[in-house]
Amino acid sequence: MTLKSISQHRHSTLRRALLSSLVAITLSSTCQITFAANEHGPKIAKAPKLILVLVVDGLPNEQVQRYRHQFGEGGFKRLMEQGAWYGNAHQAHGVTVTAVGHSAVLTGAYPYQHGIIGNSWFDPNTSSSVYCTEDTQHTYIGTETKASDGTSPANLKVSTVGDELRYATGNQSKVLTVSGKDRGAILLAGKTGTAYMLMKKTGGFASSTYYMNQHPAWHTTFHANKPQDRFYGKQWTTMLPEAAYHGDAHDDLVAPANSSSSKRFPYTYDSASGKPDAEYYEKLFTGPYVDELTLDFARAAIDGEQLGNNPAGVTDVLGVSLSSHDYVNHTWGPESKMSHDHLQRLDRLLAKFLSDVDKKVGLDNTLVVLTADHGFANVPEFSKSIKRDANRLDGSKISSALNQHLTEKFGVEKLVRKWSAPYVFFDYSKAEAKGISRADLENTAARFMMSYNGIAATYTRTQFENGQLPNDRISRLMQRAWHKQLSGDLTVVVKPYWYFGSTNSGTSHGTPYTYDTNVPLIIMGKPWIKAGAYGQYAEVMDIAPTLSHLLRIRLPSGSEGRVLTETLK
The missing domain is CATH 3.30.1360.150 (Gyrase A; domain 2)
Structure with missing residues (x-):
């Protein structure tokens, strides 16, 4: 090589190094994460203002397929038609329960890494039971806290998308989650987000001292008129014409008169005391009203925390775990009229919520993910009626x-x-x-x-x-x-x-079979996602690396999923 060529090579190398440094500095300083338009090429979409993660607790993908023709226009149908919808997506681990499934969504990790191996487990060192989100160092704010209540993510051993986003933006991004269950909120929030969960004793949402010392003003305003009491005395019965439920399992199979799940429509929300109390608040979980309350609280959080309109110009994350479908399916099974009706009601609730997000943030500024933590087995009596060994x-x-x-x-x-x-x-x-x-x-x-x-x-x-x-x-x-x-x-x-299980009715989940692993996975966001029905195998663990790729942030520490590149514009 001549001296001239050596000099040219060195100058070229220097230019490349300077360019790489400038790119790195630009990405680091703009983890607002706003991507510039390419003057000589296609436009690069700006980062979402809001990542909205919806987890429907206990929703098998087969229910979405089976009842999709009855959905309204703005909920599941909107997501399926305007988003990338995977019919062959799975919670790809063998113990399919709530805590494990929620941990997978934003960590992209399997239990052998993230450390949440069940809703609770036995600690052989102390010979005691450990609840997945328990932490005796912290208590609920303004509400009684029992020793095994979920108050922090101490047992989660890896980071989440929200954790990495907050790290990348100098903690300017806001990560807030809400759920009827403590584990549904805490395990989505990660180490640095903020979780709110419904208290069965009061019917209100509370956070814990892990996150803050006192609730913000908007939280107090939301609870001022006790919105949880407005359902007292209401009845849950079928929403659609009776013919719409033709083909669902007969009540005698899923709610036999001599069983612990013998209640049928109409299902009344009241209590022995004649007024709202802990008995009534716990009843709310089995039916549509806890989900309605959860989405109302999410609306208040969007306004109160300016989610999606962050003053720093960075991306925020809102995680909403909707708990009630799990309670309904445990009680009557996914083949029941009750579960069928609940899914239709949830569809309408989601439609209203997405419409409000569009008004407050703009759906073209929002990347929406919908999935579930696990599926469900049929009630054994129903399985036996169709010649299954169950x-x-x-x-x-x-x-x-x-x-x-x-x-x-x-x-x-x-x-x-x-x-x-x-x-x-x-x-x-x-x-x-x-x-x-x-x-x-x-x-x-x-x-x-x-x-x-x-x-x-x-x-x-x-x-x-x-x-x-x-x-x-x-x-x-x-x-x-x-x-x-x-x-x-x-x-x-x-x-x-x-x-x-030791009861004489109802059903459960937790196995490695496809009825427990196959869950919906939908990603919607017009600037970033190519809409369509995708037949490729996918995992819930793929959500975290896909979001990280779009946000240009570091992968969560235990992530093993793949980027769903086939969906990306």
Whole structure:
């Protein structure tokens, strides 16, 4: 190379380095995140003013598909027609419960990383139960706080999109979440957002001392007239003509007269005292009114915090977790008339809310995400009526039988320390003191559990730690759900359409089967997203990296999802 060419090469390298530095400085200083128009190329969309994340608790994707022809114009239909809608999207882990699913949405992480392995779990070090969002260092503001109440994200081990956005903008972006459930709000808010949750004792929304010492003025104004009391004495009954519910499961299957879920339409919101009280506020969760109240509070937060109109010009995040569909499906099942009607009512509530967001912020300035934390199994009685093998399993009884079997086999009592579905915890120290190897204890227990009708698979701690798993979908999902420090020593998976439960009615979720994992995933935002129905496989874990890409911010610390590039303009 000549001296001249060396000089030209160095100057070219210097120019590239200076250009890279200027780009980095520009991105760093404008994490408002406003992208400039390209003078000689296509326009680059400005960053959203608001990221609106809607999580419908307990909504299987099949319900959205099955009832879509009855939706109004402004809710689910608007999102599906104007957004990118994935029909094959999944909560891609094996323990599909509320806390785990909400943790996935904005972390992009699986449980083995984010550390939320259930709604609650057994701590073998303290021999006590741990609630997913409990933190005894903090209390609810102005409301009684019990030891196991959710007050902070202390147990969440990774960052969220909101955390990274606030870091990128010098904490100027606002991240606010609201839910009927503490875990629904806290696990969306991350470490640096602000969460509000509905108090069952008072019917009002409260935050905790983790976030602030006292509520803002707009919060006080919202509660001044006790909006939670306006539903007292109201009845919930069908909204659509009776013919619209043809094909739903008969009430005798989902609400038999001799069951704990025997109540049917009309469902009345009242209490024995004759006035609004804790009994009434708890009743509100099963039906449309807690969701209506949650969306009203979200409207107040948009106004009170100027969400989407941030004075600093940066992007804000509003997370809204709508809790009631989960309560309805637990009580009557997703095949019921009650669940069908509730989804239609939720559709209309969402339509009004999106219309208000359009007026307050502008939907062309808002990126909307809608998903769910998990799906649902059908009520076993309904499954049996259509020739499925289905039932409930009482885990505590099986655990007792396992303990008895191990005692007879090894001559040692209480080798099972705890049953916490889907996990069994062993007393390894007691076994090893008697010369019983961990592998022998685990394998003996696994074989016994497999002898039960309704059990499909078991996985031992040794299998997980050594990666000795079958190469199939269920095994992969269970591996992702298993946390080395927190999860149990034996993991038990039920057969399809079975679940662990001791009641005589209703249904649940929590398995790795598609009826529990397949949830809606819709992203709408005209400047950024190409509308359409997408058949590609996608995961809820893909939401966080996609949002991070659009916002030009660092990925959350545990993110493993992919950017949904096929949807991006």
